[in-house]
Amino acid sequence: MKDLFAQAKELDAADPLAEFRDRFVISPAAAPQKDLIYLDGNSLGRLPKATRERMRTALDDEWGAELVRGWDHWITLAREAGDALATGVLGVDPGEALLCDTASINLYKLAEAACDARPGRTVIITDDDNFPSDQYVLQGVAQRRGLRLEVIRADLDRGTTTEDVAAAIARCAPDSVALISLQHVAYRSGNVADMVAVTRLAHDAGALVLWDLCHSAGAVPTPLREAAADLAVGCTYKHLNGGPGAPGFLYVRGDLHEQLRQPIWGWFGQTDQFAMGFDYRPVPAIERFQVSTTPVLAGYAALEGIRVTQAAGMDRIWAKTRAMGAYAEQLFDAWLAPHGLELASPRGDRGAHITLHHPAAWQLCQAWKAAGVIPDFRTPDRLRIGFAPLYTTFAEIHEGFARLRTIVESRSYEAFPVERSRVT
Numbered sequence: 001m002k003d004l005f006a007q008a009k010e011l012d013a014a015d016p017l018a019e020f021r022d023r024f025v026i027s028p029a030a031a032p033q034k035d036l037i038y039l040d041g042n043s044l045g046r047l048p049k050a051t052r053e054r055m056r057t058a059l060d061d062e063w064g065a066e067l068v069r070g071w072d073h074w075i076t077l078a079r080e081a082g083d084a085l086a087t088g089v090l091g092v093d094p095g096e097a098l099l100c101d102t103a104s105i106n107l108y109k110l111a112e113a114a115c116d117a118r119p120g121r122t123v124i125i126t127d128d129d130n131f132p133s134d135q136y137v138l139q140g141v142a143q144r145r146g147l148r149l150e151v152i153r154a155d156l157d158r159g160t161t162t163e164d165v166a167a168a169i170a171r172c173a174p175d176s177v178a179l180i181s182l183q184h185v186a187y188r189s190g191n192v193a194d195m196v197a198v199t200r201l202a203h204d205a206g207a208l209v210l211w212d213l214c215h216s217a218g219a220v221p222t223p224l225r226e227a228a229a230d231l232a233v234g235c236t237y238k239h240l241n242g243g244p245g246a247p248g249f250l251y252v253r254g255d256l257h258e259q260l261r262q263p264i265w266g267w268f269g270q271t272d273q274f275a276m277g278f279d280y281r282p283v284p285a286i287e288r289f290q291v292s293t294t295p296v297l298a299g300y301a302a303l304e305g306i307r308v309t310q311a312a313g314m315d316r317i318w319a320k321t322r323a324m325g326a327y328a329e330q331l332f333d334a335w336l337a338p339h340g341l342e343l344a345s346p347r348g349d350r351g352a353h354i355t356l357h358h359p360a361a362w363q364l365c366q367a368w369k370a371a372g373v374i375p376d377f378r379t380p381d382r383l384r385i386g387f388a389p390l391y392t393t394f395a396e397i398h399e400g401f402a403r404l405r406t407i408v409e410s411r412s413y414e415a416f417p418v419e420r421s422r423v424t
């Protein structure tokens with residue numbers, strides 16, 4: 001086998017996205033250690049340089065100088081960012097996506113709208129590997145509406161399969177399923193669901209399907225159009241590099257807009273909003289899923305992040321996501337599996353992270369951070385290691401895994417506390 005370091009060098013040299021790293025702030029000033037290796041872009045992406053500049057002009061030239069007159073152009077920001085997302089990231093038509101609220105709030109709005117559109121149906125299907133916020137939102141929707149939640153018991157390391165979904169539908173009475181809501185890329189294992197096959201199953205059952213794209217957007221192509229998927233939500237602070245707490249987004253297939261009504265009737269969804277009329281008449285377009293005033297500063301930050309992804313192109317991003325995952329798998333097999341770490345992700349294609357299991361994962365996580373590498377810890381006993389296609393290098397993956405090997409070989413992690421901090 002070719003030397004693993006030589007492989008990293010070759011892969012970096014041949015990386016068509018290599019120049020994108022320079023579009024991000026990667027300064028020693030931003031890091032406590034000079035040689036910090038950031039493997040957590042799937043929680044919070046790095047700061048694009050363009051965003052820093054955009055924030056300055058948004059503050060000085062727009063808010064500072066234009067004052068309320070800025071609304072003449074801010075009024076379309078949610079749609080402008082939605083269109084950039086639709087065409088540059090999600091592969092759908094302009095007018096099918098909108099930047100607004102957060103992933104969880106958008107999930108609530110679309111789940112309610114979907115259930116309203118399937119009156120008389122009594123079941124929502126999800127899985128117990130779904131992101132907790134999604135589970136809670138769906139539990140709340142089901143409880144309030146008197147529906148039953150059919151929960152697929154997923155294998156945490158393999159994720160929910162198409163067969164699992166088919167079996168769940170088969171357990172329900174005919175014509176009873178209103179909605180199926182799942183992650184496209186599983187937040188824990190990185191498993192990629194077969195969106196096309198699952199959507200087909202949902203449609204065959206007469207249900208609508210609602211995808212969580214938080215870990216896909218900007219890392220993995222989303223075949224929403226090919227699948228004729230109905231609904232989706234996501235966030236922009238992970239692989240879209242929109243900044244901490246950046247707004248979320250929603251997608252609604254074009255032909256569904258006028259059939260669906262979301263539960264929070266706000267003035268940003270109203271026809272002729274500034275007529276200030278009494279009766280709610282939602283616009284016959286994606287903006288009917290907006291509720292409130294657009295968060296302009298955060299929205300600009302999200303838009304700049306989306307534009308970097310758009311410039312790189314999802315084809316090239318997906319090729320690098322796959323290559324980084326395959327390279328990390330090799331390092332895991334050669335260096336970490338012999339020391340008791342186990343793969344907690346599917347082999348082959350995944351989202352842009354790999355997850356490893358070890359009984360002392362929390363201590364390993366802290367020891368790794370102390371050695372200048374930032375991963376995530378996820379329950380139960382898992383290290384989640386993210387590779388950001390736009391700025392992670394293969395050499396960084398090599399060096400990061402080498403530091404982890406030293407930690408497990410020397411058992412230096414045993415000196416770190418077993419009690420977890422509030423944020424993991």
Ligand SMILES: Cc1ncc(COP(=O)(O)O)c(C=O)c1O
Binds near residue numbers: 103131133134212248
């Ligand atoms: C897969 C997934 N879904 C939903 C959420 C919730 O996002 P938000 O807090 O923006 O609503 C997250 C947050 O990390 C996530 O990873």
